Amino acid sequence: ISVWLPGGEEMEKERETLQTWKERVGQELDRVVAFWMAHSHDQEYGGFFTCLGRDGHVYDDLKYVWLQGRQVWMYCHLYRKFERFRRPELLDSAKAGGEFLLRYARVAPPGKKCAFVLTRDGRPIKVQRTIFSECFYTMAMNELWRVTGEAHYQREAVEMLDQIVHWVRKDPSGLGRPRLPGTPDSESMAVPMMLLNLVEQLREADDEMAGKYAELGDWCAHKILQHVQRDGQAVLENVSGDGKELSGCLGRHQNPGHALEAGWFLLRHAIRKGDPELRVHVIDKFLLLPFRSGWDPDHGGLFYFQDADGLCPTQLEWAMKLWWPHSEAMIALLMGYSDNGDPALLHLFYQVAEYTFRQFRDPEYGEWFGYLNREGMVALTIKGGPFKGCFHVPRCLAMCEEMLGALLSRLAPVRDPGAGSPSADPAR
Amino acid sequence: ISVWLPGGEEMEKERETLQTWKERVGQELDRVVAFWMAHSHDQEYGGFFTCLGRDGHVYDDLKYVWLQGRQVWMYCHLYRKFERFRRPELLDSAKAGGEFLLRYARVAPPGKKCAFVLTRDGRPIKVQRTIFSECFYTMAMNELWRVTGEAHYQREAVEMLDQIVHWVRKDPSGLGRPRLPGTPDSESMAVPMMLLNLVEQLREADDEMAGKYAELGDWCAHKILQHVQRDGQAVLENVSGDGKELSGCLGRHQNPGHALEAGWFLLRHAIRKGDPELRVHVIDKFLLLPFRSGWDPDHGGLFYFQDADGLCPTQLEWAMKLWWPHSEAMIALLMGYSDNGDPALLHLFYQVAEYTFRQFRDPEYGEWFGYLNREGMVALTIKGGPFKGCFHVPRCLAMCEEMLGALLSRLAPVRDPGAGSPSADPAR
Numbered sequence: 122i123s124v125w126l127p128g129g130e131e132m133e134k135e136r137e138t139l140q141t142w143k144e145r146v147g148q149e150l151d152r153v154v155a156f157w158m159a160h161s162h163d164q165e166y167g168g169f170f171t172c173l174g175r176d177g178h179v180y181d182d183l184k185y186v187w188l189q190g191r192q193v194w195m196y197c198h199l200y201r202k203f204e205r206f207r208r209p210e211l212l213d214s215a216k217a218g219g220e221f222l223l224r225y226a227r228v229a230p231p232g233k234k235c236a237f238v239l240t241r242d243g244r245p246i247k248v249q250r251t252i253f254s255e256c257f258y259t260m261a262m263n264e265l266w267r268v269t270g271e272a273h274y275q276r277e278a279v280e281m282l283d284q285i286v287h288w289v290r291k292d293p294s295g296l297g298r299p300r301l302p303g304t305p306d307s308e309s310m311a312v313p314m315m316l317l318n319l320v321e322q323l324r325e326a327d328d329e330m331a332g333k334y335a336e337l338g339d340w341c342a343h344k345i346l347q348h349v350q351r352d353g354q355a356v357l358e359n360v361s362g363d364g365k366e367l368s369g370c371l372g373r374h375q376n377p378g379h380a381l382e383a384g385w386f387l388l389r390h391a392i393r394k395g396d397p398e399l400r401v402h403v404i405d406k407f408l409l410l411p412f413r414s415g416w417d418p419d420h421g422g423l424f425y426f427q428d429a430d431g432l433c434p435t436q437l438e439w440a441m442k443l444w445w446p447h448s449e450a451m452i453a454l455l456m457g458y459s460d461n462g463d464p465a466l467l468h469l470f471y472q473v474a475e476y477t478f479r480q481f482r483d484p485e486y487g488e489w490f491g492y493l494n495r496e497g498m499v500a501l502t503i504k505g506g507p508f509k510g511c512f513h514v515p516r517c518l519a520m521c522e523e524m525l526g527a528l529l530s531r532l533a534p535v536r537d538p539g540a541g542s543p544s545a546d547p548a549r
Numbered sequence: 550i551s552v553w554l555p556g557g558e559e560m561e562k563e564r565e566t567l568q569t570w571k572e573r574v575g576q577e578l579d580r581v582v583a584f585w586m587a588h589s590h591d592q593e594y595g596g597f598f599t600c601l602g603r604d605g606h607v608y609d610d611l612k613y614v615w616l617q618g619r620q621v622w623m624y625c626h627l628y629r630k631f632e633r634f635r636r637p638e639l640l641d642s643a644k645a646g647g648e649f650l651l652r653y654a655r656v657a658p659p660g661k662k663c664a665f666v667l668t669r670d671g672r673p674i675k676v677q678r679t680i681f682s683e684c685f686y687t688m689a690m691n692e693l694w695r696v697t698g699e700a701h702y703q704r705e706a707v708e709m710l711d712q713i714v715h716w717v718r719k720d721p722s723g724l725g726r727p728r729l730p731g732t733p734d735s736e737s738m739a740v741p742m743m744l745l746n747l748v749e750q751l752r753e754a755d756d757e758m759a760g761k762y763a764e765l766g767d768w769c770a771h772k773i774l775q776h777v778q779r780d781g782q783a784v785l786e787n788v789s790g791d792g793k794e795l796s797g798c799l800g801r802h803q804n805p806g807h808a809l810e811a812g813w814f815l816l817r818h819a820i821r822k823g824d825p826e827l828r829v830h831v832i833d834k835f836l837l838l839p840f841r842s843g844w845d846p847d848h849g850g851l852f853y854f855q856d857a858d859g860l861c862p863t864q865l866e867w868a869m870k871l872w873w874p875h876s877e878a879m880i881a882l883l884m885g886y887s888d889n890g891d892p893a894l895l896h897l898f899y900q901v902a903e904y905t906f907r908q909f910r911d912p913e914y915g916e917w918f919g920y921l922n923r924e925g926m927v928a929l930t931i932k933g934g935p936f937k938g939c940f941h942v943p944r945c946l947a948m949c950e951e952m953l954g955a956l957l958s959r960l961a962p963v964r965d966p967g968a969g970s971p972s973a974d975p976a977r
Contacts, residue, residue: 172798172863180860181797228729236729244731301656301664303672369609370600432608435600435934437920438865492865494922506863 135467136532142474143525149482150518154199154206156487156504157192157511162214166242168221169214173505176486180503182241186226188510190257193218195511197264199519212268219265219274226258233284234295238507250298252285256315259285263322279330282319286337289316306362307371310383313344317386321393342390342399345383349406355429356380356411370435375427377415378446384408385453388460404457404466412450412469420496421476423447440495444509447477448517455524474521489514563895564960570902571953577910578946582627582634584915584932585620585939590642594670596649597642601933604914608931610669614654616938618685621646623939625692627947640696647693647702654686661712662723666935678726680713684743687713691750707758710747714765717744734790735799738811741772745814749821770818770827773811777834783857784808784839798863803855805843806874812836813881816888832885832894840878840897848924849904851875868923872937875905876945883952902949917942 160177161169163184171188172181196215199206225243226235235254236245259281266274288296289312320338324331347364350357358374359367366372384407391399415423422442426434433439450473458466480497481489483504491509492501503509588605589597591612599616600609624643627634653671654663663682664673687709694702716724717740748766752759775792778785786802787795794800812835819827843851850870854862861867878901886894908925909917911932919937920929931937 174860181863183797236731240731245729246731246733248727248729299676301673301676303664303668303674305674369611432602433930435929435931437869437929440928441865495928500868500923501863501865502861503863 132532136529138471139525139529139532142471143522143529145478146518146521146525149478150515150522151205152487153489153511153515153518154211157515158210158214161192161505161511162217163241166221167217168243169218169510171505171510172507173488173503175483175490175502175504177488177504183246183507184221184225184239184241184243185507185510186222186235186237186239186254187257187508188505188512189218189222189226190254190259190261191510191512193222193261194257194264195515197261197268199515201264201268202519202523215265216269219261222258222261223277226254233281234297248297250296252288252296252312253315255281255285256319259319260322267325278323282323282334285316285319290340305367305371307359307367308344308347308362310345310348310356310358310360310379313341314379314383314386317341317345317390321386321389338390342387345387346402348380348383351429353406354410355414356383356407357429370428373429373432374434375411375415375429376425376446377411377423377427378425378443378449380407380411380415381423381446381453382449384411385449385456388453388456392460400460404461404463408453408457408466412454415446417442417495422480422493422497423450423473438492441500442480442493442495442497444477444481444489444491445513447473447481448513451477451517452520452524455521459524459528560960564957566899567953567957567960570899571950571957573906574946574949574953577906578943578950579633580915581917581939581943581946582639585943586638586642589620589933589939590645591669594649595645596671597646597938599933599938600935601916601931603911603918603930603932605916605932611674611935612649612653612667612669612671613935613938614650614663614665614667614682615685615936616933616940617646617650617654618682618687618689619938619940621650621689622685622692623943625689625696627943629692629696630947630951643693644697647689650686650689651705654682661709662725676725678724680716680724680740681743683709683713684747687747688750695753706751710751710762713744713747718768733795733799735787735795736772736775736790738773738776738784738786738788738807741769742807742811742814745769745773745818749814749817766818770815773815774830776808776811779857781834782838783842784811784835785857798856801857801860802862803839803843803857804853804874805839805851805855806853806871806877808835808839808843809851809874809881810877812839813877813884816881816884820888828888832889832891836881836885836894840882843874845870845923850908850921850925851878851901866920869928870908870921870923870925872905872909872917872919873941875901875909876941879905879945880948880952883949887952887956 156177160173161171163170168184168189169192170179170182171185172179172183174180193215196211200211221243225239228234228236228245228248233255234248235258237247237249237254239245259278262274262278262281266278317338320334320341324334348356348358348360350360350366356375357366357372358376358379359371361367384403387403387407388400391403415427417424423446424439425441425443425446426436426439428434451470454466454470454473458470480493483490488504490499491503491506494500584605588601589599591598596612596617597620598607598610599613600607600611602608621643624639628639649671653667656662656664656673656676661683662676663686665675665677665682667673687706690702690706690709694700694706745766748762748769752762776784776786776788778788778794784803785794785800786804786807787799789795812831815831815835816828819831843855845852851874852867853869853871853874854864854867856862879898882894882898882901886898908921911918916932918927919931919934922928
């Protein structure tokens with residue numbers, strides 16, 4: 122580890138830059154949390170408004186279940202991990218959101234299938250034939266259990282995760298997706314990614330869960346790694362069940378921000394496992410490769426979608442710059458640097474962070490814009506919507522603040538640059 | 550009618566401009582048809598490739614049922630209406646496309662539900678829980694009957710339309726859309742629009758069908774007119790079943806190009822009915838109103854989506870300029886001018902046509918780009934894809950060529966500008 126520690130003056134400069142970013146990130150986290158606390162709480166029905174305009178006004182009162190679960194998780198996580206967020210109003214709002222989910226998320230209780238979007242008062246409007254509403258429900262419940270100690274939340278989390286695993290690995294018929302004769306045998310990287318994230322969530326400081334889901338975690342990592350294709354030259358979003366490239370646009374589809382997110386999920390997994398080969402592989406294939414092919418050389422920022430053959434994607438928004446690929450890239454690159462100390466990764470982190478703070482951040486009303494055009498100008502002025510809530514931005518800021526703190530504490534006590542210091546745990 | 554005919558020198562100038570556009574439009578139609586004939590025919594399985602890159606190369610071989618039906622319809626229509634397109638290769642390709650649809654479009658024959666997308670060899674991949682695949686199937690079959698005289702095509706068309714009407718007006722359960730407790734009582738303008746277009750298609754020179762579907766046509770017009778809301782100040786895409794504005798983004802959603810397309814469907818209907826009040830109303834509310842609110846004052850072109858309160862839409866592509874709203878606007882504005890002779894409509898037609906030919910047309914490889922960014926630059930270089938095939942562009946060009954010809958013939962014999970001439974039938 123010690124070999125990469127910079128010496129003397131250089132180290133002092135690095136420390137200053139890290140310290141500056143730690144402060145920027147921490148202050149931004151405060152502002153972002155303040156935005157959601159000021160504008161998103163539904164005092165009447167519980168849960169959160171997420172359709173918020175630039176200044177925070179509610180432009181629609183629909184309740185998207187992904188975003189309800191994510192905000193509950195985020196509030197609890199901040200409450201649990203940061204002294205300065207141990208505030209009763211965060212916990213109370215998280216609990217009200219949790220009660221809203223418990224009461225309304227499932228379409229036909231005791232069945233576990235959750236709606237995608239609900240009316241303000243909790244009546245289901247639409248159901249997706251996927252597992253994602255259920256995954257965010259699980260994250261919320263597990264984190265609620267961690268902050269409250271109330272066992273019924275954890276029971277909800279485990280039962281839901283077991284149902285999800287059943288749908289994914291045993292029998293998907295409960296999801297309601299028809300399997301037609303021409304349907305390709307396609308597997309999306311999103312599914313094992315989400316599951317790996319849930320395994321990580323449930324196993325934290327919990328030996329029972331760590332044991333119960335150890336095999337699932339390995340299975341997820343294996344499945345995600347199958348998306349590295351073309352002799353290691355491309356991460357593809359969809360591959361066949363036996364890990365081959367699929368034909369057509371479906372097979373060539375790439376999402377660089379998603380690959381980077383998978384990267385830090387995998388890296389965290391590999392660090393926990395103590396698997397040095399996997400760590401190297403993940404940094405190479407899921408951090409550096411998607412960053413290099415996904416970064417727009419003309420205008421900066423990560424493209425939303427790409428085609429592995431360099432053809433034009435068919436998605437209208439392919440060249441837009443979305444907030445979440447950039448927040449995931451910040452996490453991934455800083456975690457990669459924390460792991461292997463390669464200064465190239467730190468410089469990429471700075472590159473993404475500079476772009477992100479400059480282009481997405483709204484100094485006037487707080488929070489970040491979500492959707493920029495290819496050139497980096499704001500295309501949608503909304504701060505929240507059907508897919509943007511209180512999640513990617515504060516998760517990124519919270520994790521970066523922690524990782525920057527760990528890096529600084531690793532540098533701080535070292536007067537003799539040759540002496541090294543214990544490695545920070547980037548997966549904390 | 551005669552009052553609006555310009556006099557002397559002015560008339561000569563107008564004739565020249567009309568003549569120039571008629572030639573431009575006719576030549577462009579030839580080039581566009583040549584593009585699809587050169588690149589889209591699947592000689593092996595029948596039907597059409599529609600995923601075509603800028604130069605016409607096939608980048609995916611999926612068969613989208615909407616686009617199969619539309620191309621069959623377009624080829625037959627050109628064959629039937631234009632001497633210069635009465636070419637056996639058009640008819641043969643249309644028939645091969647028709648056979649492909651007859652054999653593969655329906656997911657579970659004899660059930661009438663059609664797939665949304667098929668593999669190249671006709672196996673269903675996805676089914677939409679809407680009526681649109683079936684509508685384009687119907688258009689294709691009716692037009693095949695018109696050019697071949699083979700009765701089984703017409704039988705297919707009528708049976709399918711009756712099934713669609715049953716789903717829309719009697720019992721939607723066959724479409725498979727779950728009705729959940731929070732689902733709003735929302736009606737999309739697209740449904741009566743499509744049905745009105747089908748009524749017009751089937752009743753042409755066919756008294757039996759004209760009688761059979763007369764009430765349906767009136768019902769469609771009534772339903773479309775319910776989308777004029779806010780004291781006549783806005784056309785909204787979705788309204789409640791009893792014709793009221795819905796809450797939230799769903800209720801405020803606008804699509805100016807779609808309103809303009811509804812405009813020419815309605816105007817054609819009103820002209821056939823001989824309903825002068827409806828003609829005036831339609832030109833005002835479905836042509837001028839959506840054009841004025843939908844045209845981008847900064848960069849030109851019609852926005853794809855808008856919010857009736859002027860808020861930011863949540864669709865990422867809202868500010869993009871798509872080809873089809875512009876081709877529909879060209880048809881609508883020229884039909885409006887042909888109907889009422891208001892020079893303001895002709896000037897708007899020229900404005901849209903100039904923008905469209907300048908920004909969408911590809912002089913190098915033929916056909917039009919489909920997707921421009923807000924500023925009018927090409928955002929996607931594809932010429933065809935899951936939603937763009939051989940339809941809106943050639944339909945627009947064919948209809949404009951006919952309408953321009955009718956306008957010219959109305960002007961041509963008139964030496965004394967006060968004498969007038971018989972009104973051209975813009976709905977032909």
